[in-house]
Amino acid sequence: MNAIALVDGNNFYASCEQSINPSLKNKPLVILSNNDGCIIARSAEARTLKIRMGEPYFKIKKRLNKLGVIVLSSNYSLYGDMSKRLMNILKKHCEKIEIYSIDEAFISIHRPHNKDLFPWARKLRTLIYQNLGLTITIGIAENKLRAKLANKLAKRINYSAGIFDLGIANNKNSYLKEINVENIWGIGNQTSQWLRSKGIKNARELKDMNQHELKKKLGVVGQRIQLELKGYQCLPIEEKKNQKKEIRVSRSFSQPITKLDDLKHALAIYTIRASEKMRAQNLKASVVTIFARTSHYSNFNYQKSAYKKLIEATNNTNIILKIVIELSKEIYHPDYKLAKAGVLMQDLSDYNYIQKSIINYPSDDKSERENKLMQTIDSLNNKFRNEVITWGIAKKKQSWSMNRKLLSGTSITNIEKIPTIII
DNA sequence: TCTGGGGTCCTAGGACCC
DNA sequence: TCTGGGGTCCTAGGACCC
Incomplete structure (x- = not known):
């Protein structure tokens, strides 16, 4: 009989930062969302100070200061890299694994005759701590949902040492009663x-x-x-x-924008990123959607989206950029302060699946050359990181770009200050 | 005055997750 | 003054077909 375990990293983002910078250990630490908007992760010490998840940063900045809480912008390349290492270790110690999110995985594991999975779980926890400096919690039960509950119980029960097995618990109902709907x-x-x-x-x-x-x-x-x-x-x-069904790149602006040019500029940058993502996953889109909206918190609500269906699916940045620039006029409105915009690549299909259009048949030569160009740009960017090569529009001066004032400088993934070549 | 029924596909929007 | 981003799944309702 197999059991299901849910493994997750405790205070994952905060723990990643503490792992690469030990001076942050045992200190109250919070991580902010993009744009330094709100709190999205807290170290154990910050939790005990009753700092709430999702709280807007500007509202509690003073209080954090007074309490001596360390505040960092989110550093997703770091968390992504740590996540990969974590999952690789888990893979080696289970039969089946589903990577559910950046810090969570479901594992299917054979339950031995004596029913006792604690030795396995303890070993896993030790291994992760030794290798990555991260603490994990393991919840075990009969299925995914109950494994989730078991994980919650493991965190709540003091003597659990980060492991709880609901599958062999005696009074299951009384444990279920502990969990609010x-x-x-x-x-x-x-x-x-x-x-x-x-x-x-x-x-x-x-x-x-x-x-x-x-x-x-x-x-x-x-x-x-x-x-x-x-x-x-x-x-x-x-x-x-x-396979992904949709790829989306969207951001809030640090300052609201009102000019069509700024909107185009932002959407162009998101398009470059989204196309890159598609190519990395070997996908192409046949629907491109863009949207813009005012702030949720404003009294003047405006939201508009526009989309175009493509005759032939693509992941070519040049082609998609043209479409997005064209569409951006449709969603722009001069009377509103736009707080956020984004692009969505939809109706994704495998890049190698070819369905050529009869109407718009591009000469193979040209599309072949374009493909090579994209590949070259991607591989240079992968090798050197940091947009060594990008489109001219991405380098225009921006007044609205994302705030990340408190980014942790140390990173195990990023070589800073590579010269930029604009083509 | 009376005017079918059943099926599929698509889209927008709601709800939820981390 | 300042409130994240990127996903998935499901349903209802409209359009369309025979």
């Missing part, structure tokens, strides 16, 4: 409010709730959650990541 995987704000209004407060009560009522309101999604709570396996471990 809003903390169940798949139950968000809307749903938990509805459940609470029905008097359903915790995982135990959701498990035993009337199934027809649940199905009627939440459809198959709710049904699956209930079945998994009961111990059935509805959600499989997905080893092979499904």
Whole structure:
């Protein structure tokens, strides 16, 4: 009989920073979202100071200062690299693994005759700590949803030492009762409010709730959650990541923009990045969508998107740039202060799958040359990092670019100050 | 005045996740 | 003054077909 384990990195972003800079260890530390907007990670010490997740930075800046909390902008290339190392170690010690997020993985593992998976889990924890300086929590149960709950319980129970096995626990119902509905995987704000209004407060009560009522309101999604709570396996471990269905690059501006030129400029930069991502995953898009909007917090709401279907799917930056620049006029409005914009590459397909158009047949020579050019640009950028080569428009002066004032300088992934060549 | 039924595909939007 | 980014899945409703 196989068991499912959920492994996750504790305070992952904060721990990554502490791992490469030991002077941050045992100190209250928080990591900010893009644009230094809000708190997205906290070290254990920062948690005990009651600093809340998602809190806007500007609102608590003074308080953080007074408390001596160290504040850092997020450094995703660092976290991505640490994540890769973490997953590689996990892979070596399990039968099946699904990498679920940057700091989480589901593992399928054979439960031995004596049912005891603690030795395995303890070994894994030690190994990760020795190799990466990161602490992980392991929750074990019969299926993915219960493994998630077990992981929560492992964090909550003091004597658990970061490991909890709900699969062999004696009084499972009393453990389920410990978990509030809003903390169940798949139950968000809307749903938990509805459940609470029905008097359903915790995982135990959701498990035993009337199934027809649940199905009627939440459809198959709710049904699956209930079945998994009961111990059935509805959600499989997905080893092979499904091909991406959409690639999106969007950012909030540090200052709102009002000029069409600025909007075009921002969208162009996002397009370059999105095309690069597609090529890295060997994908091409046949729908390109762009959008812009005012701030959620503004009284003057405006949001508009525009898209174009392509006759022939592509990942060629030049072609997509032209489309995006053209479309940007459609979403621009001079009367609104735009706070955010983005590009989406949709209807993605495998690059090698060829469906040539009969109408717009480009000469093979030309597309062949263009492909080589993209490949060359990507490989130079990969080798030297940091946009050694990019499009001229990306280097125009910007007044609105993302704030990252507090970026950790040390990085194990980035060579700074490479000369830039503009072509 | 009366005017079918059943199926598929697409899209927008909601809800959720980390 | 300042409130992240990038994803997925599901459903309802419209358009269209025979």
